[in-house]
Amino acid sequence: MFLTLARYVRSPPPDRWWKRRYVFNNTWRFWGRHRNCYKIAIQSMQHAWRHARRGRAEKKRFVRGLWIERLRAASEEHGLSYEHLVVGLDMAQVQIDRKVLSHLAIYEPKTFKALAEIARISYGEGLMAATGKQPEGVFTRVVHWE
Amino acid sequence: MANHIVGATGRTVTSGFLKSVLQNGVGRYVCQLQRITLKFCKASGQSRGVRDYVENHLLDFAAVNPGVVVYVTPKPQIHARVVAEYLNGEIHTVFLDKKSAEEIQQHVQSLVWRSGQPLVRLRKTQHTENPSIQGQWTPFTNRPSNTTAALEEKLKSLAK
Numbered sequence: 001m002f003l004t005l006a007r008y009v010r011s012p013p014p015d016r017w018w019k020r021r022y023v024f025n026n027t028w029r030f031w032g033r034h035r036n037c038y039k040i041a042i043q044s045m046q047h048a049w050r051h052a053r054r055g056r057a058e059k060k061r062f063v064r065g066l067w068i069e070r071l072r073a074a075s076e077e078h079g080l081s082y083e084h085l086v087v088g089l090d091m092a093q094v095q096i097d098r099k100v101l102s103h104l105a106i107y108e109p110k111t112f113k114a115l116a117e118i119a120r121i122s123y124g125e126g127l128m129a130a131t132g133k134q135p136e137g138v139f140t141r142v143v144h145w146e
Numbered sequence: 147m148a149n150h151i152v153g154a155t156g157r158t159v160t161s162g163f164l165k166s167v168l169q170n171g172v173g174r175y176v177c178q179l180q181r182i183t184l185k186f187c188k189a190s191g192q193s194r195g196v197r198d199y200v201e202n203h204l205l206d207f208a209a210v211n212p213g214v215v216v217y218v219t220p221k222p223q224i225h226a227r228v229v230a231e232y233l234n235g236e237i238h239t240v241f242l243d244k245k246s247a248e249e250i251q252q253h254v255q256s257l258v259w260r261s262g263q264p265l266v267r268l269r270k271t272q273h274t275e276n277p278s279i280q281g282q283w284t285p286f287t288n289r290p291s292n293t294t295a296a297l298e299e300k301l302k303s304l305a306k
Contacts, residue, residue: 029158077288107278109287 067098074105078116088119091126093146161267167234170261178233178261181215182254186226186242193226198247207251211258228254232262 002008020038026048027034027041034044072082080088089096094115096104105112125143127133170176184200186193200218208216226242228250238260240253281287290298 074283106283108280109283110280113288 064098067102070102070105071098074102074112075116075119078113078120080116080120084123085116085119087126088121088123089115092118092122094118159264159266161269162264163270164268164273165263166273167261167263176233177211177213177258179211179214179258180231180233181217182231182257183217183219183229184227185219185221185224185229187222187224188220189222190226192243195245195247195250196226196242199250203247203251207254214258228257230257230260232260234262236262236264 023038023042023045024035026045029035030041030044030048033040035041068082071085075082075085086098096115101112101115104115122143129143167176167178170178184196184204186196186200188197204216204218208214226245228240228242230238230240232238238257240257242250242253245253
């Protein structure tokens with residue numbers, strides 16, 4: 001923006017050596033010219049940062065999928081499907097998340113067995129409330145929702 | 147960036163697990179900070195906080211932490227900093243330009259509380275030697291043993 005001629009003098013650009021040093025500090029472990037030549041290195045660096053940003057979001061999705069896979073295996077061992085487990089626990093107002101549930105399934109198998117039972121009973125009661133049919137192996141019980 | 151942590155392959159170590167130095171604190175606690183060196187300028191305005199700290203708070207700190215050796219090295223035209231050296235050889239520098247004496251106290255105290263482990267992103271914020279109390283899952287955990295299976299069959303046949 002032109003205010004006065006004196007102020008219109010452009011500020012100097014950043015020091016070239018330091019600007020390139022910043023890039024090379026990020027690319028020192030890359031291959032060949034990608035670590036030594038600035039024009040190539042800056043592209044590699046931006047590429048790597050884009051990958052890292054995408055990877056951070058992807059990692060969260062991947063890890064959640066891993067928990068679900070583990071819970072599927074663990075609940076099948078107790079004769080329950082993953083969907084029944086999750087819906088049953090939700091109906092029983094057990095708000096343990098998939099991360100902790102999968103940890104329990106690995107390290108505290110008896111606790112997980114008890115939780116699977118809770119889910120089984122609760123799911124059965126939910127079905128009964130919806131369809132009116134009493135499922136096998138579940139005794140009738142009135143559940144009060146708060 | 148943590149590229150100063152480099153192994154033989156040149157791979158960076160930017161993340162790690164929580165660990166203590168030889169289970170420090172389980173028995174006796176040994177302060178991992180070996181010495182701190184306060185470097186500052188006697189004349190510049192940016193070192194004012196450090197000078198204030200040296201005059202008023204440093205002796206109290208030294209009395210409270212007898213295991214830490216304190217060096218004070220004034221030098222002209224230097225950026226004010228504290229250099230902490232740990233028992234495992236790690237050297238950590240905190241620049242103290244334009245900081246007040248209270249802020250410097252907090253920085254120095256956080257250096258005392260640190261172990262000398264490198265500062266990396268923690269993959270897990272907990273560590274335990276005994277993760278399982280009920281016994282870690284094995285493929286045999288939820289399967290009945292041979293004796294149990296035989297017993298169940300016998301009970302079934304008896305019930306019939």
